[in-house]
Amino acid sequence: xxxxxxxxxxxxxxxxxxxxxxxxxxxxxxxxxxxxxxxxxxxxxxxxxxxxxxxxxxxxxxxxxxxxxxxxxxxxxxxxxxxxxxxxxxxxxxxxxxxxxxxxxxxxxxxxxxxxxxxxxxxxxxxxxxxxxxxxxxxxxxxxxxxxxxxxxxxxxxxxxxxxxxxxxxxxxxxxxxxxxxxxxxxxxxxxxxxxxxxxxxxxxxxxxxxxxxxxxxxxxxxxxxxxxxxxxxxxxxxxxxxxxxxxxxxxxxxxxxxxxxxxxxxxxxxxxxxxxxxxxxxxxxxxxxxxxxxxxxxxxxxxxxxxxxxxxxxxxxxxxxxxxxxxxxxxxx
Amino acid sequence: xxxxxxxxxxxxxxxxxxxxxxxxxxxxxxxxxxxxxxxxxxxxxxxxxxxxxxxxxxxxxxxxxxxxxxxxxxxxxxxxxxxxxxxxxxxxxxxxxxxxxxxxxxxxxxxxxxxxxxxxxxxxxxxxxxxxxxxxxxxxxxxxxxxxxxxxxxxxxxxxxxxxxxxxxxxxxxxxxxxxxxxxxxxxxxxxxxxxxxxxxxxxxxxxxxxxxxxxxxxxxxxxxxxxxxxxxxxxxxxxxxxxxxxxxxxxxxxxxxxxxxxxxxxxxxxxxxxxxxxxxxxxxxxxxxxxxxxxxxxxxxxxxxxxxxxxxxxxxxxxxxxxxxxxxxxxxx
Numbered sequence: 260x261x262x263x264x265x266x267x268x269x270x271x272x273x274x275x276x277x278x279x280x281x282x283x284x285x286x287x288x289x290x291x292x293x294x295x296x297x298x299x300x301x302x303x304x305x306x307x308x309x310x311x312x313x314x315x316x317x318x319x320x321x322x323x324x325x326x327x328x329x330x331x332x333x334x335x336x337x338x339x340x341x342x343x344x345x346x347x348x349x350x351x352x353x354x355x356x357x358x359x360x361x362x363x364x365x366x367x368x369x370x371x372x373x374x375x376x377x378x379x380x381x382x383x384x385x386x387x388x389x390x391x392x393x394x395x396x397x398x399x400x401x402x403x404x405x406x407x408x409x410x411x412x413x414x415x416x417x418x419x420x421x422x423x424x425x426x427x428x429x430x431x432x433x434x435x436x437x438x439x440x441x442x443x444x445x446x447x448x449x450x451x452x453x454x455x456x457x458x459x460x461x462x463x464x465x466x467x468x469x470x471x472x473x474x475x476x477x478x479x480x481x482x483x484x485x486x487x488x489x490x491x492x493x494x495x496x497x498x499x500x501x502x503x504x505x506x507x508x509x510x511x512x513x514x515x516x517x518x519x520x521x522x523x524x525x526x527x528x529x530x531x532x533x534x535x536x537x538x539x540x541x542x543x544x545x546x547x548x549x550x551x552x553x554x555x556x557x558x559x560x561x562x563x564x565x566x567x568x569x570x571x572x573x574x575x576x577x578x579x580x581x582x583x584x585x586x587x588x589x590x591x592x593x
Numbered sequence: 594x595x596x597x598x599x600x601x602x603x604x605x606x607x608x609x610x611x612x613x614x615x616x617x618x619x620x621x622x623x624x625x626x627x628x629x630x631x632x633x634x635x636x637x638x639x640x641x642x643x644x645x646x647x648x649x650x651x652x653x654x655x656x657x658x659x660x661x662x663x664x665x666x667x668x669x670x671x672x673x674x675x676x677x678x679x680x681x682x683x684x685x686x687x688x689x690x691x692x693x694x695x696x697x698x699x700x701x702x703x704x705x706x707x708x709x710x711x712x713x714x715x716x717x718x719x720x721x722x723x724x725x726x727x728x729x730x731x732x733x734x735x736x737x738x739x740x741x742x743x744x745x746x747x748x749x750x751x752x753x754x755x756x757x758x759x760x761x762x763x764x765x766x767x768x769x770x771x772x773x774x775x776x777x778x779x780x781x782x783x784x785x786x787x788x789x790x791x792x793x794x795x796x797x798x799x800x801x802x803x804x805x806x807x808x809x810x811x812x813x814x815x816x817x818x819x820x821x822x823x824x825x826x827x828x829x830x831x832x833x834x835x836x837x838x839x840x841x842x843x844x845x846x847x848x849x850x851x852x853x854x855x856x857x858x859x860x861x862x863x864x865x866x867x868x869x870x871x872x873x874x875x876x877x878x879x880x881x882x883x884x885x886x887x888x889x890x891x892x893x894x895x896x897x898x899x900x901x902x903x904x905x906x907x908x909x910x911x912x913x914x915x916x917x918x919x920x921x922x923x924x925x926x927x
Contacts, residue, residue, distance in 0.1 A: 265921070271813025271859075272918025276822075295826060296748050297644055297809065298675035300741055304638035310631055311683035311736055312719045317727075341632035349645035349736050353687075385646045385734075389925060393651075393729035400719075402645055402683050402736030407634055414630050475631065479605025488610075492629060525605075584606025587599070591723060 264358040269388030278386060282364060286371045291347075291382035299382035301347060306407040308343035310334060313400040317591040319366065321440040323432075323452030326399055327369030329527060329593065332456045333478070334403040335377045339458035340474045340530065342413035342465060343405030345377065351385040353398040366397065377456040379403070405458075410469045417472035418493035420563040423539035425532045427460070427546055428453070428554035430482050431510040431524035437592045439513065446516075448509035455528030460549040464532065467545045473533035476526065478593055480584040483522040485531055486569045487583040490561075493533075497569045499559030499581070523584045525592045533561055598692040603722030612720060616698060620705045625681075625716035633716035635681060640741040642677035644668060647734040651925040653700065655774040657766075657786030660733055661703030663861060663927065666790045667812070668737035669711045673792035674808045674864065676747035676799060677739030679711060685719040687732040700731065711790040713737070739792075744803045751806035752827035754897040757873035759866045761794070761880055762787070762888035764816050765844040765858035771926045773847065780850075782843035789862030794883040798866065801879045807867035810860065812927055814918040817856040819865055820903045821917040824895075827867075831903045833893030833915070857918045859926045867895055 260281050267274040284293060291299040312333050319326040331348065338345040350370060354363065374381055432453040439450060457476065465471060473493065477485035482504070490497045506514075506521045514521050528551055534542050539557055546552030559571075569581040594615050601608040618627060625633040646667050653660040665682065672679040684704060688697065708715055766787040773784060791810065799805060807827065811819035816838070824831045840848075840855045848855050862885055868876050873891055880886030893905075903915040 266924045267919075267921040269813070269924070270918055270921040271815075272818050272857075272920070272922075273916075274920075275814070276917065294748060294750065295822075296675055296750075297671040298642035298677060298737075298739070299644070300675060300677075301641045301643055302639075303641045305636075307635045307637045307641070307738075308632035309635055309681060309683060309736075309738060310633070310717050311685045311734065313685045313687050313721045313734060315687060315721045315723050315727075337631040341630055341634060343632060343634075347643060349643060351645045351647045351734050351736075353647050353649060353732055383644050387647045387649045389649050389651075389729060392726070393649075393925075394732075395723060395727035398687055398728075398732070400645065400647060400685050400734035400736075402643075402685075402734075403632075404641075404643060404738070405632070414628060416628065416630075479603070480609070481605075484606050488629075523606075582607075583610065584604055585601075586606070586608075587601040587604040588606075590600045590603070591727075 260360055262360055264354045264388055266356050266388050269386060282367055286367050287381045289380050308338050308341045308405045308407055310337040311402040312337060313398060314593060315398050315591055316437060316593055317395060318440055319397055321437045321452055323436055324454040325366060325369050326397060327366040328373045329454050330399040330401045331370055331373035331377060332454050334401040335379060335456045335458055336476045338403045338405035339461040340476055342411035343407045345379045345403055345405040345458050347382045347404040348379050349383045349402045350381050351400040353387045353394055355394040355396050356388055356391045358396055411465055413471055413474050415473055415475060415489050415492040418489050418495050418533040418561045420495055420561050421536050422472055422533040422561040423536050423557050424497060424559045425534055425543055426556055426558045427530045427552045429505040429507045430526055431521035432507060433527040434524035434589050434592045435510045435513045438589050446509050446513050450509040453526055453528035455551050457530050457551055460546060460552050463545050464542050467541050468534060468538035471532055471534050474530055476530045478525050478527060481523040481525055483581045484584045490569050491567045494566050495561040496565040498562050499571050501571050501573045503556050503558040505554050505556055523588050594694055596694055598688045598722055600690050600722050603720060616701055620701050621715045623714050642672050642675045642739045642741055644671040645736040646671060647732060648927060649732050649925055650771060650927055651729060652774055653731055655771045655786055657770055658788040659700060659703050660731060661700040662707045663788050664733040664735045665704055665707035665711060666788050668735040669713060669790045669792055670810045672737045672739035673795040674810055676745035677741045679713045679737055679739040679792050681716045681738045682713050683717045683736045684715050685734040687721045687728055689728040689730050690722055690725045692730055745799055747805055747808050749807055749809055749823050749826040752823050752829050752867040752895045754829055754895050755870050756806055756867040756895040757870050757891050758831060758893045759868055759877055760890055760892045761864045761886045763839040763841045764860055765855035766841060767861040768858035768923050768926045769844050769847045772923050780843050780847050784843040787860055787862035789885050791864050791885055794880060794886050797879050798876050801875050802868060802872035805866055805868050808864055810864050812859050812861060815857040815859055817915045818918045824903050825901045828900050829895040830899040831893060832896050833905050835905050835907045837890050837892040839888050839890055857922050
């Protein structure tokens with residue numbers, strides 16, 4: 260194969276087919292993808308969750324992951340946040356002419372590894388190539404399909420006053436890892452992206468308590484924006500305690516140095532849950548048994564007061580409103 | 594709202610939500626999308642078709658359509674080419690910082706109109722914004738879900754010797770329309786994109802003959818590449834007659850002027866079918882009753898000879914091999 264991606268790799272002609280046969284099929288082949296038809300045909304029934312996300316992270320390789328891993332886990336997590344068991348993914352690449360073929364191969368290898376780890380199949384895909392300068396290396400879209408088990412009814416609109424708000428671990432790792440790599444910053448405590456698939460932990464949580472009200476992964480916009488979304492969608496207030504929100508040393512140092520608030524920095528392997536208070540402790544214990552939930556903590560509760568607002572009791576004992584992210588903190592971190 | 598898209602519209606924070614509330618929800622709202630959860634949850638059962646495509650056409654507005662219309666019809670058609678009834682779409686936008694908000698609004702309006710026309714619902718979505726110069730205005734990914742009716746079994750691998758090869762109308766219109774707009778060319782017979790949803794015609798065709806073997810839309814790579822794909826996947830030869838392949842006057846003139854072969858120019862509202870010969874005439878007549886199949890013609894047949902190759906009898910009576918597209922004829926036409 261050529262050393263670099265050419266426009267002709269997106270032509271639908273001979274080089275497009277070569278790309279499929281030499282890169283995609285050897286790495287991703289399965290009974291669906293290998294048919295090379297316009298759609299994959301899947302046997303499904305019940306409540307089917309369907310989601311999509313595009314990934315434009317820069318750089319495409321960063322400590323703890325890369326755009327391929329991110330694209331798989333991100334969509335797996337979006338399915339999991341609806342309570343669904345993730346099953347199938349589509350993967351669509353937009354490549355910039357000149358992308359080194361070796362980098363493409365590494366990314367597709369990551370897609371394969373991440374999909375295997377998460378137990379999902381890439382069943383359909385697409386590749387486009389745009390002229391040099393019309394995209395930045397590589398963008399990936401994944402859409403995903405999963406099945407929601409009977410009795411599960413998770414939605415951002417379901418939080419109720421009294422619910423405990425659980426966070427699965429430290430915040431800000433992904434955003435700081437990507438930014439450090441991009442800007443060539445080095446911290447004495449290196450920060451790695453937390454990107455990880457959360458669906459197995461979610462399945463365990465739902466086994467302990469099928470009535471979990473809300474699940475959401477605080478990606479872009481960080482924990483602060485996610486808490487605000489839940490407060491607005493559910494029409495409740497949310498009160499959290501700063502001292503209960505775990506932040507790693509590296510992230511804390513980087514944020515202090517750079518003037519960022521970790522509440523607004525992106526995560527790719529964390530979730531927030533609103534759980535009826537009487538089940539919260541058991542759910543928390545279950546989460547802590549999972550490697551992706553080892554640092555889980557109850558950080559606050561949903562309340563009837565100040566609906567649609569998030570209030571934080573700070574380390575100093577003051578109470579402040581935590582707003583949704585205004586402006587753009589760190590562009591292109593996912 | 595701002596006049597232009599800012600990086601902060603992709604932040605996951607306040608401006609991202611404003612974009613959803615002021616542009617996407619007013620135009621696209623339905624019971625799934627309006628929940629604003631991480632996934633849409635759909636009731637489905639049976640054989641579910643799943644497909645994805647990214648659209649990077651340049652310019653984003655062209656005679657006969659725009660990138661929004663293309664993104665809906667393209668994925669609707671990919672579902673239809675598997676014999677599926679299209680039901681649900683995801684829409685994911687990658688916007689370049691500075692995109693005029695008015696253009697975004699026009700494109701999303703087109704998405705709405707096209708989805709309504711096709712009878713599909715946009716149930717989930719995503720927006721990303723990349724820095725100026727890191728993408729070219731707007732890229733759209735759509736993934737789609739449909740249901741394949743019982744008894745239908747369409748695949749590019751199903752063509753059999755003796756099958757009639759039917760083409761639904763003139764070729765090359767989309768590619769020439771986009772290229773003319775991009776290069777500022779004017780032809781005495783203006784060429785408009787043929788972009789159109791084909792699923793209703795496909796449903797009618799399958800009603801006449803449930804045993805249709807192959808369906809494929811000759812998009813990138815043109816008719817020549819599609820015929821080659823079917824020949825290779827099915828392990829048959831395909832023999833077509835040049836005089837039977839309809840080409841519009843404008844496309845013919847443009848191709849002569851520019852040195853293009855219409856066999857390799859993209860289409861966005863055409864299909865090729867391989868149909869058992871005994872049903873071909875009835876299928877053809879049904880297609881001709883549809884506005885998108887008025888120009889349908891039997892252009893050749895699948896044969897046992899020269900498997901995996903496409904041979905064309907030319908207007909002059911010679912026989913030549915029609916290869917898959919080599920290189921890139923017209924980049925970024927879809």
